[in-house]
Amino acid sequence: MMLKKITILFVVATLFSCNNGFSEKEKEEYTLKGKEIAQASFKALSTELMAQMKAGGPAQAVPFCKEQAGPILNEVASKYNVTIVRSSDQLRSCKIEPTERELDIINNYKNSVAKNKELKPIIEIDATNNKHFYAPIIVKANCLVCHGKVNETMSVKTDSIIKLTYPFDIATGYSEGDVRGVWSITFNE
Template sequence: MQKEGPVAALKFCNEKAYPLTDSMAIVHGATIKRVSDKARNPKNRANTQELKYIAYFKERNKAKEDYEPISIEIGDKTNFYYPIITNDMCLKCHGKKGNDISAEVVSILQERYPEDEAIGYSANEVRGIWSIVLEGENDR
């Protein structure tokens, strides 16, 4: 983003986000997902449980209340949820069309993600969550 701007960052995310996430998951013996209630890619749509956590983090963030990551142990697995908060850099692809997002980026988004819902954000909003499942030592 800093070197080549939002168009290059968008192309990078489109091509490299899943392989990077998957490689980190393998290293840590985990399932790692970025999910949202307003997904850009339908594969990143939050499930019912994740939507509840997104709503929880949105409420806390809006009220400017402190929050901790959510960690839930189920059997030999630990589910971990943590919010993804927007900043000024995020708005280059997730902000408002014609204001934060350039026409070139809008065009690429429409081409690559025709069902894109992941726009219209302002800084310091919950855009989604990290949804991570850590496997028990016996499962690795």
């Protein structure tokens, strides 16, 4: 019984220390750095995808995204010494399953949108002392060509291309302003 109490106290202490591991100055610094990295990641991906869309439409952009999104993000991650993941509860590829924490954050962001609350980045330290930054990925109008609703913002042809490229895709049906997922950034310090 005493061992059980000690274990519970250890777990509670660990959780408490994880939630309060940042000073206010550190929270601000990591939030600013996380925002910078998320914006750089978005810019790198969207610049390349828009170029592919202009060159050959979804028939060129979808396969490009499948093959090159990872390397593009890895290049940005290397520059900043972080690990970058785009996580979602509606997957395009089953290779990148969200963690339980990422799912919680995505659901919290979706609930906040439903209640017209402001979406703010989250910065936290986990039980193994890793520092994480999370920020929402919001669907923009140009995203709807490949993530929208068939026969509304996405053509049947594009839907067919996506299904051929990603057989298990469920990353469609979005509207502008929806939460698509999260930027999940881990600092490698």
